[in-house]
Amino acid sequence: MNIVKELSIYAIPAIFLIILCVGMYKEIKVYDVFIEGAKEGITTVLKIIPSLVGLMVAVGVFRASGALDLLVFAFKPVTNILRIPPDAVPMIFLRPISGSASLAMLSDIFKVHGPDSFVGRVASTLMGSTETIFYTLAVYFGAVGIKKIRYTLVAALIADLASVIAAVWICTVVFG
Amino acid sequence: MFSNITLRTLIYIIRYVQLKAGSFAILLGYFFQYNNVADNICSLKSVRFAVLNYIWFAMLVLGIVVGIMNGRVDEITRAVVSSSQNAIELGIGLLGIMCLWTGLMNIAERSGIIRKVSKAIRPVMSFLFPGIPKEHPAGGAIVMNLVANFLGLGNAATPLGLKAMNELQKLNPEKDVATDEMSMFLVLNTACLQFIPATVIALRAAAGSKNPTEVIGTIWVATLCAATAGVVAAKIFSYLFGNKTRHVNGTKRGKS
Numbered sequence: 473m474n475i476v477k478e479l480s481i482y483a484i485p486a487i488f489l490i491i492l493c494v495g496m497y498k499e500i501k502v503y504d505v506f507i508e509g510a511k512e513g514i515t516t517v518l519k520i521i522p523s524l525v526g527l528m529v530a531v532g533v534f535r536a537s538g539a540l541d542l543l544v545f546a547f548k549p550v551t552n553i554l555r556i557p558p559d560a561v562p563m564i565f566l567r568p569i570s571g572s573a574s575l576a577m578l579s580d581i582f583k584v585h586g587p588d589s590f591v592g593r594v595a596s597t598l599m600g601s602t603e604t605i606f607y608t609l610a611v612y613f614g615a616v617g618i619k620k621i622r623y624t625l626v627a628a629l630i631a632d633l634a635s636v637i638a639a640v641w642i643c644t645v646v647f648g
Numbered sequence: 649m650f651s652n653i654t655l656r657t658l659i660y661i662i663r664y665v666q667l668k669a670g671s672f673a674i675l676l677g678y679f680f681q682y683n684n685v686a687d688n689i690c691s692l693k694s695v696r697f698a699v700l701n702y703i704w705f706a707m708l709v710l711g712i713v714v715g716i717m718n719g720r721v722d723e724i725t726r727a728v729v730s731s732s733q734n735a736i737e738l739g740i741g742l743l744g745i746m747c748l749w750t751g752l753m754n755i756a757e758r759s760g761i762i763r764k765v766s767k768a769i770r771p772v773m774s775f776l777f778p779g780i781p782k783e784h785p786a787g788g789a790i791v792m793n794l795v796a797n798f799l800g801l802g803n804a805a806t807p808l809g810l811k812a813m814n815e816l817q818k819l820n821p822e823k824d825v826a827t828d829e830m831s832m833f834l835v836l837n838t839a840c841l842q843f844i845p846a847t848v849i850a851l852r853a854a855a856g857s858k859n860p861t862e863v864i865g866t867i868w869v870a871t872l873c874a875a876t877a878g879v880v881a882a883k884i885f886s887y888l889f890g891n892k893t894r895h896v897n898g899t900k901r902g903k904s
Contacts, residue, residue, distance in 0.1 A: 475865075476865030476866060476868075476869065477862065477865060478865075479864065479865045479868065480861050480862050480863065480864040480865040480866075481861070483843070483844060483861065483864045483865075484844065484861055484864075487752075487843065487844055488752065491752055491753075491755050491756045491759070491761070492755070494756075494759045494761060495755040495756070495758065495759045497759075498758075498759040498760065500755060500758050500759055502755050505751075505754050505755050505758050506751040506752065506754060506755055507751065508751075508754055509750045509751040509752070509753060509754020509755070509757075510747040510748065510750060510751035510754075511747075512750045512754070513743070513746040513747035513748070513749065513750035513751065514743060514746075514747060516746060516750065517739055517742050517743050517746050518739070520739070521735065521736065521739040524735040524738060524739060525732050525735040525736070526704065527704065527735075528731045528732070528734055528735040528738070529708075529727075529728055529731040529732050529735070530704050530707040530708050530711070531707065531731070532727035532728065532730065532731030532734075533707065533708055533711035533712060533715070533724050533727050533728060533731070534707045534708075534710070534711040535711075535727070536711070536715065536720060536723040536724050536726070536727035537710075537711040537712065537713075537714045537715025537718060537720050537723070537724055537727075538714055538715065538718045538720060539707075539710050539711045539714040539715070542658065542659075542662070542714065545659070545662065546662040566703075569700065569703065570700050570703070573700065573703065573704075575847070575851065576735070578848075578851060579734070579738050579851060579854075579855065582851070582852070582855035582857075583734070583855070586855075586857075587851075587852045587855040587856065587857035587860070588857050588858055588859070592852075592855075592857075593862075593863055593866070596848050596851075596852060596863040596866075596867075597863050597866045597867050597870050598870070599845075599847070599848050599851075600842065600845030600847075600848040600863065600867035600870075600871070601842075601845075601867050601870035601871040601874055602838070602839070602871075602874060603837070603838040603839070604838075605838045608834060608837055608838050609834060609838070611806075612809060612810065612813050612834055612837070613813075613826065613830075613834075615810050615813055615814075616813045616814060616816075616817040617817075617823065617824060618817075618823075618824060618825065618826045618830065619824040619825070620824060620825045620826060621826045621831070622825065622826050622831060622885075622889065623831060623881075623882070623885035623886075623889065624826055624830070624831040624834055624835065624882075626881070626885070627831060627835045627878055627881040627882040627885055628834065628835050628838045628839075628878065630877055630878060630881040631835055631838065631839045631874040631875065631877050631878030631881065632838075632874065633877075634873050634874045634876070634877030634878070635839070635870045635871065635873060635874030635877075637873075638869060638870040638872075638873030638874065639866065639870040642866045642869040642870055643866055646865065646866055647862075647866075
């Protein structure tokens with residue numbers, strides 16, 4: 473599984489190279505456009521800080537009180553079968569519901585176990601490989617006034633479950 | 649850790665629920681079959697916030713109650729103070745990489761990369777969305793949304809996605825029922841094929857990872873699995889329950 477590792481190393485330099493060259497080729501003032509976009513990054517992050525404060529306090533209390541341990545304990549049978557690291561369980565539930573909540577959870581996992589631990593890597597993979605399903609469905613279906621969404625949610629949740637299983641599997645293979 | 653008697657009883661309850669998990673799953677199956685949950689999700693636009701209200705409330709209240717039973721009240725107080733500080737530190741830690749990323753992606757957007765890549769993946773579309781007539785604007789909007797998502801251009805993706813939904817709605821005979829194409833589009837959208845998962849990398853870097861980008865490869869593999877599972881599931885479901893759109897599209901094509 474060295475390919476997966478190699479790909480991870482080359483991805484960022486490659487995309488820099490491609491985007492910069494295409495931009496130059498299209499005669500775009502790359503630096504000016506970059507600065508303009510970077511300003512947007514600040515507003516994006518500033519916008520999520522209030523929800524991060526709220527959610528990280530909730531996650532912090534939930535962990536410090538031992539309630540998280542209870543939750544993890546409750547899901548032991550399932551996590552054992554699928555070999556999911558038990559500490560990643562809250563992430564799995566929060567990810568489809570809220571982006572900032574799962575961000576808070578992920579940061580909590582990093583704080584306790586470290587980003588380079590197995591749980592940290594699995595949780596990172598989970599965070600990157602799924603979307604906030606409920607939010608997306610609500611926004612897109614809501615925008616055009618669809619009331620009966622039929623099997624959409626179920627299919628999306630199946631994809632979500634597949635990503636959980638795949639994330640655990642690929643992390644075991646690559647990082648062992 | 650679970651020395652308290654109250655906690656013991658809680659554990660017994662949990663054990664009981666674990667034993668009954670099978671029948672619970674069946675119940676959940678019935679629940680979904682009648683689509684009540686799904687209906688409610690869409691009838692309320694603000695449902696995510698409603699759900700999050702309950703979750704946030706439950707996490708804090710359950711946390712405090714369990715903490716009191718556990719005798720960890722001072723830990724809770726400390727957690728409240730330190731977590732709020734951590735949130736700000738995290739926000740600042742994210743700023744650098746997020747700025748870098750949105751800046752770079754602004755160049756990508758201006759140079760018309762979305763359009764280029766969209767053209768390249770056009771052929772796959774007819775397999776995934778058989779109900780969309782060729783050259784219909786819905787197809788273009790869908791591809792551009794997926795490509796924008798793939799490149800992590802969140803700001804560009806949402807308007808394109810809404811346009812795609814509007815176009816799909818024009819092909820829809822029953823205006824309040826989702827078509828197979830809509831389901832397929834949203835499943836692909838939520839499976840979120842992403843080239844560079846910038847947020848995760850930023851968060852890992854902020855947490856002091858030795859190699860923040862090492863998860864890119866694993867994320868690709870997991871996403872591909874998710875997307876494949878989603879597409880297969882959507883295809884099977886549309887084969888089982890999706891006869892409505894097929895003949896309607898036939899008449900549509902005849903008209904136009």
